[in-house]
Amino acid sequence: MKIYNTMTRKKEEFIPIEQGKVKMYVCGPTVYNYFHIGNARTFLFFDVVRRYFEFRGFEVIYVKNITDIDDRLIEQSIKENIPVSEIAKKYTEAYYEDIQALEIQKPTHQSKATEYIDEMIALIQDLENKGFAYEKNGDVYFSVEKFKDYGKLSGKKMEDLKAGARVEENLNKRNPADFTLWKKAKPDEPNWKSPWGKGRPGWHTECVVMSKKLLGETFDIHAGAVDLIFPHHENEIAQAEAISNKPLAHFWMHGGFLNISGEKMSKSLDNFFLTRDVLKKYDTEAIRFFFLSKHYRSPIDFNEDILKESVQALKNFYSVLKDVKYLPSMNENPEYTDAQIKLKKQFNEAMDDDFNTAKAIAVLFEIAKVLRSTNDLKYAHLLNELGKVLGFFSNLEEKLKSSLDDVSEELILLLIRYRSQFKKDKNWKMADAIREDLKKIGIQLKDTPEGTVWEIIK
RNA sequence: GGCGACAUCGCCAAGUGGUAAGGCAAGGGUCUGCAAAAUCCUUAUCCCCGGUUCGAAUCCGGGUGUCGCCUCCA
Structure with missing residues (x-):
């Protein structure tokens, strides 16, 4: 199995640290609002990664965090005029709802930032003691100059960063590129007691703490979307590796963006789509098909016409399964013929090549075609089995039945x-x-x- | 300004040196009282220019265009 590693910018053979086990960490949502369709792409794709590993017999330990304390929650709390904790609760629940609607499986660990404050404080103290961090007026910063590998993931050089840095209002920082580990709380802001006074942890620290606690100092895969490469993941590496002197993760996977009419989705451009709104108009499977029909690292243009095409394309599978009168409950473990084994192998080869879901879907169409011409229900079973790896055909029995009383x-x-x-x-x-x-x-x-x-x- | 990605049929999209997968749409045939469904057939030389090679969509150089990162961001 080959996976593209952002760290080396190459596809590399995936060898798990512990045989038969995959430890992966995916950066989850900041719960300050309903999540948008771009987030959905990332969450959906890594759900498929997890399913595929399991399909290939790996035990997957999958950690996904929820950032429930952050500047943006505070802003939203002022906007909605309800406490930060209520904002967190409201949008965490909404997040679970949308994830369920997207038929995304639960990670093995869904950790919340606010449950790890003590550990974060301990980590920051450790960094301070070792000379990687410094306190100024109640804020604590990470000194990027002290970590010699800073920039190794994003390919940035310190000089470029300095040159590119905008004029910083924050005069507490020694170097404009230094990032916040601990932020002093303003009056009325949520806060926790710390050696530096009352405040809250910075965003980049939580992932380091949670991954270390749940997966260990070094794990297999750390993932997110491309925008997290810098600064978020770069900063995680700096904190974690400054202390452990070991690589944080063996593989860094980053999903491409979802654009609207060729441009990045943003609130200022007013081209923002919330997942729950899209789900009102389109079936979750169509959304899934739409995303998976393109390679995960490519940018994808969100477009309703293409979403409609996805609906059409999916009908193909359902109509053939209906026509051959397939029932998922039949043939629990059929003996596949050579031809069927070959198709399954093609599917695996596609997925083994850095999760080429587009190619894998093409194999699904091939199976549907042969199923149609042979009426051999084992092809139907194969279609169901492989389709499920991509997250399709949940509640198949239900969907194949009529929905009339x-x-x-x-x-x-x-x-x-x-x-x-x-x-x-x-x-x-x-x-x-x-x-x-x-x-x-x-x-x-x-x-x-x-x-x-x-x-x-x- | 620095760094990076991408450009394949009307649309979406695989393909990283050996002669262009797949899906959607469209057109034509078969089937049908007519439809629908199904089925068969048809539709590209890969942004432009130059180079390397027996051979390039695939490698190299130069253009052009689009997008992203460098600040919070999935």
Whole structure:
């Protein structure tokens, strides 16, 4: 299995630290608002990474944090005029709701920043004692000059950083590139007691503390979206490695951005889409298909027309599964034929190559095609098995069934029987009228050699 | 200003040296009373210029264009 490592800018063979185990950490949301569709892309993709590792027999320890104390929560609290803790609670709950709606599996550890304040203070003290951090007027900063590898992930040089740094209002910093470890609380702001007075931890520290506690000093994969490379991940490396002298993570994975009409999504451009709003209009699977049909490191343009295409494309899978009358409960562990094993291998090869989900989806279409022509239900099972790795086909049994109550179904069958008589009498006018009227209320009739069947259309 | 990414059919998108996957859309045929569904067929030489090579979408150089990071950001 090969994974692109941002640290080396190359695809590298993935070798877990501990055989059969993958320890991964993904930077989660800051709960100051509902999360947007760009966040959804990242969360969704790493959910697939996790599923794939498990599919390949790894035990995955997956940590995802929730940042529930941050400047942005404080700002939002003023805006909504409710306490910071309420903001955190409200948007954490919303986050869980949206994640569930996206059919993203729960990580093995979902840790919150505020539960690790003591550990963060201890870490900052340690950094101070070792000369990597300094206190000024109640704030504590990390001195980037003291950490010689600073910039190794983002490829930035200290000189460039200095030159590029904007005029800093913060005169407490010795070097403009120094970053905040501990921030002094203003009156009325949430705060915790510390050796430097009342304040709160900086964002970059929480991930270091949580990953160390839950995964150890060095783990396999640290991930997030590209914008986290600098400064967030760079700063994590600085803190963690300054103390441990060991690499924080073996692999650094970063997902590409989601753009709107070619531009980055931002509030100032008013091109902001919340995940929950998109979910109101589009099925979660269509959203998933839309994301996974492109490689995770490429930027992707969010576009409703393409989302609609995704809906169409997915119908392919469902219609063939319906047509062959597949039931997920049948054939728990079928013996695959050579041809089926070959397709499965193709799927694995695609995923092994830095999670090439676009190629993997193409294999799914190939399976659907063969399923259609052979009617061999083992292909249906294979489609289901591999589709699930990408997070598709949850509640498949449910979706393959009609979603009508018994009476409605009886009524439709009754109409079909009348229509059959009209057809027999060559009363096309009446037969067509029934079909047209049913279509208007969302029921599509199809005359097949085996008789008339119906399905619900949207 | 510094650093980086990308440019493949109408649209989306794989493909990193051996002669262009797949999906959506479109057109045509088969099937059908007509539809729908299904099925078959059709549709690109890869932004431009130059170079390396027996051979390049794939490597190198130069353009052009788009985007990102350098400040909070998934």
